[in-house]
Amino acid sequence: MPVREHFIEGDLFDAPGQLFVTKYAAMLIVFNADPNKEPVAVAQTYFALQCDRQCLEDEKRIKSRLDVASENHKLQGVAKGAGVEDFQKFNGMGVSALYGGLAVRQILVRKGLKPKDNYLDFAGSEELAANLFRITQAAAALRRGGHVGEANACRTHQLIGEGVRKAILAA
Secondary structure, three states, X not given: OOHHHHEEEHHHHOOOOOEEEOHHHHXXXXXXXXXXXXXXXXXXXXXXXXXXXXXXXXXXXXXXXXHHHHHHHHHHHHXXXXXXOOHHHHHHHHHHHHOOOOOHHHHHHHHOOOOOOOHHHHOOHHHHHHHHXXXXXXXXXXXXXXXXXXXXXXXXXXXXXXXXXXXXXXX
């Protein structure tokens, strides 16, 4: 990483003669400073807590992603039992409803991802939770019955996705 990118002249912020650093540079400076000085110790504690917070968020996101994958696999089995043969269409109906009418390829474009990427691999824990709720509720609705046949199962998945989206927007 070019060092100059992490030091910014104060002129940019109407503070001529001052020097500003990025968060990355500040962290490197603080971790290499004397922890016996109180401001350094406070800053080191701050960065340690931020690292810990990010680590916890990452763990939460990974667990949620694994839960989504597992429950989605179960949903495919339930959908198959309900008569679904075109799983791409079935999944697309629920996903599109949750994402306000966007198809998976449109979600990828909006997120700046490659066509081969799985959008869920780049989702945060809140987005994964919404998908997990959509998936588990669709599976539960199909298990309760009355949604036999591909068209009915797809429509059920769509309605569940719309309902989850409405709940998110209402909150």
